[in-house]
Amino acid sequence: MALASAALVWWLDPTLRWTFDAALLWRNALPVFLVMLLIYGLSGRALLALALGGGIARLVFEVNAIKELNLNEPLMPGDLVLWHQVLHNMGFFAHYTGHRLVLLLLALLVAIAVLWAIWRLEGRWRRPHWATRAAWVVLALLVLGTLYRGIGPWREAYADEAMPGFQLWDPIDSVQHVGFMAGLVRMSQEARSTVPQADGSLVHDFAVRHAADLKARMTRQPPAELPDIVVVQSEAFFDPGVLKGIDYGEFVPNFERLAATGITGSLTTPTYGGGTIRTEFETLTGYPMQAFPSVVYPYYGLVSAWMPSVPRRLAALGYSTTLYHPFSGGFWNRRQTMPELGFQHAYYRQSFAGAERAGEYISDRALFDYVLAHLDDTGSGPHYAMVITMENHGPWDFDAGTLANVLNGLPLPRGMSAAGTREMTYYLSHLVNGDQALGDFARRLLARPRWTVLMFYGDHLPALPHAFEDLGFDDGGVNLQEHTRYMLVSNRSLPAQQLDLSSYELPGLLFDTIGLPEDGYLALASAIREAWVQDHYQHGAEYGQVQFNAAELEVHCRHKLDATGRCHEGRAATALGAGN
Template structure:
């Protein structure tokens, strides 16, 4: 009778595995190849072999998935790969310790990373933003409303295969690792503590993720994520871009309000007479003017908007978002708070301010006796709208449950059905404020919609690909529906006995980036710089027609003024700032606006979730030179902003950024000792004369250092023409020369050689050109100084030559004087 085989410890562990592959590996290497092991000096106890095998397989799975799925890691860069993979490896180890199933844990971590990359790609494609720490507030919405979110991510066979494989592994994989609860808890707890420190921006992570050997564009978040990797940039954003608590300059706000006390009182008292009108606001999903695109004519859509805009106030509006994040536009309109200026760290305002309900347009109108209603044909819980709208002062929220599936047009409830619901909830006895948020034209517009496109959609430029043309046609189909519904609502309001004011605006441009890239815009600007239309009209004709460009946060103040309602001091202040800008007066809105918004009286005042410790003063850099150091009001400024440079006497840290009057600037490194920053054009165009403080801040240590004062000078006097008219961009010459050239003497020369002339003035257009006797000279420009090269033929004979300065952009010319050539 044969002797029974003694089952070893290692074999017993792997008997539950349904196939003999791991056991065969074990027997081969631990029994048959002892000589090979000895040669390799590889002595492993039998009980550790399964742990070693699972560790290798798991680590390989996680790291390979990170490298394969992240486009930033296509090139071999071990350091960058390690920093992108480390959080996922920690998650894998923590899960392994909790479940004792190492391969399953690795597959689960890899699948989670794949979902992260899919969400990253969808967000970049639709919003032109990578996943940021603030998106954590939206995880609950994503899970609850997965049916809406899944339209932006393709769930191919690979997802289902991976899911089936994970289920099989979770059921069949034998446990490996520590048997005791103490050992498993130690691994999970250690990895969990490290992950918790990463999430809370504490611990040792600042050193690992706070700097990189490569340069990356801080000011372009998409490009930065592509340069560093999605995981790395998410961690970097959490650690290095934690917002700071900037103190409010209350004295500045009080000084402004004291200076304009009479104007503020005029706006605050109101001028409304008779019955208060109903106020109906339509925030139209992804509505913009398609004719701004090259090759798209006005017949593509918007005819009814243009018809109504001639009856009241209208213009272009700068929205605080692109392609999505509709709640940003909603929040700015309902509160008048400029998110980008006052709370640039806040991405999802309803989540960030959930504990701080601010005084809003709804609460202000409610105080005047209005019934306040919100209508949105979507789930009221999405973005926590219904909950926050109650805090903003709305009496009721009418959501998707009040619409039927038959009222859909495409994927969502049609705008025509929304108009029907608005007319139903308007009261016949009391003034009513309705905030309606449309859904019909919500993305995506690709083949997942599947509806037929009306033949009335115009032909599109041939340079569009077939997929892009189909997507744009579907968008235009719903755009025309939105336009028709606007007219339908207007006609319905005119038939009612009660007066009504209709406010209409687009919330952002649609997420049609491939279409925008193919066609481009007529003004040459990017899609992110394009405005959306707005209008305010009154059925009584009480609002005088007019046009102005504004930002979303200014629209509620304009509406309150148009209706003539008394308003809060904050809305009155916005109207004063807007009136100054309309009158061409240099107003202090750019510097004052953040302090003005932060000084709003909050109800139930609490701390923002993003609040951090107050910044401290520290020595961060030793700048020895910088420039330009001044600008005069009216000087031309590039569209992208004014570029400042700061040169240090020693290498600079990589986490430094520049701040202009408490507003962080787009900052990047030109070299190890030089920082470049862009001051937005709007900050300088509306700035009053006076000094502006520039600080350098450390995003890691939350410290700052004052480094310079930038001078904003009063507008230099413009040159006058003989008929008394003032030129737009040319100022009288302060200095110029030479005015006399003697041929017997050494002629004046330029640094690069040749005879030179210079002109210095109080202002200088960006495309200034020197002209001699009607012929343009080769001209160079540095600030308000221009130099030109004079022809050598001037020295051949005596005579006088006329010198002029020409604005190459506007064509204006100014006589400088005569150069006399003689012995």
């Protein structure tokens, strides 16, 4: 079984095949061997343990390959919280398997037949005594438990020194250096981490140096008339002009026209190809996901009702807060977490029954029409609407069908492969369709007599691996280094400004532009943003550390930071999720 485990991971993992490293090989083979040993102890059948354990390992590698292809991220311990999401949304996740789904189903049928035959065959052979088998079970469980929790010698065996190239904040690069199974063990050991211990003195020193700015932000009076605020998180939106052979604005002319009237720039987001809630969490709280490296999905264990989020701050100013998302409310745990983040009302897929679709999902146009109707029907007070689109959701390697007609007159770049052409045709068809819907939505929204502010941004780049490889980016970078776009416009004049941001900086930009009071972390974050703009060449890294430590500090003490950058009350949380 030990030899079979080593041969299996060597065969399945390209990292181990490219360069033979005995130390990495055993670190990757050990988890597979322990699973086989556990099955052997439970069943007393060696061939069954080899076949079933090997099949489980192959399945895990296949699922990991699907996730890497679509999200550029390996399987991680945090994915376990999604098991019920997968079971309840099999149709949604099946889109990402493509032809692999058929192959996996066929392989499952063959595996069941083979396992049944092995079971019958080995049933005729003598099995070890029950006491011996119990010893194997206890040993396998004990080693598996301590291995994945990093107890005893296992912490050192999978430490940085033992696996050069592993970096917790870059999982995909790490598994390409140390192997998938070894990387998964190490990430599981780190997943036990509590909220990182913040350097409070770093935050306090910054607050002292910028005391006047923080005081002005915290004490400023809101405008006499509060505007309606509409924030649109557009699924997989970016301007393909960053690709070679495509001009900026060629496929998104309405976005470019609107962006030129307000504040716009590139947007750095904490995810690629999927994982929307990572960007969503940043724009709702202002907390950088990078400050919490052990957290993969913030809506599971990190979000808490105490958080002074954007909708919660606006509600305190008299706003009604509403979420619009034409998909399942249970997906990504939104139905539970959105009220905790301060949303008073929410409209999910059931509210859009009969709405027009564009391909698999509710069209952006139908979603925008629904939002406009509700904005006009609600009361006279100020409204905050968070709109999360679905039309251009991946995967993007399907036939665009009749929707491809919107590309008439907009030829694709030359020299793409068949796979790249298919991806770009599907993605651009929905992008152009969504851009047209955005132009109509903005025209009607900003024509309202009430002061209205519209913020629009893309949550992440789409996963178009073949198209990106065929074309390449103008700056020579790779997909993970590229950015989405954002804009902030209003029906009251705004000075046109080019400002590149990270998604966690959008809340501060919104409050600053409108002139709303900021408190605690948000005031600090806005002061950090202004300081970075003025002095990022010499002290940019330092400001980033202040930002991350401020977020960690506020989450650790579960309360707003005060004007000195310290916890207002000493209610320390001992672990992630303590506030749930």
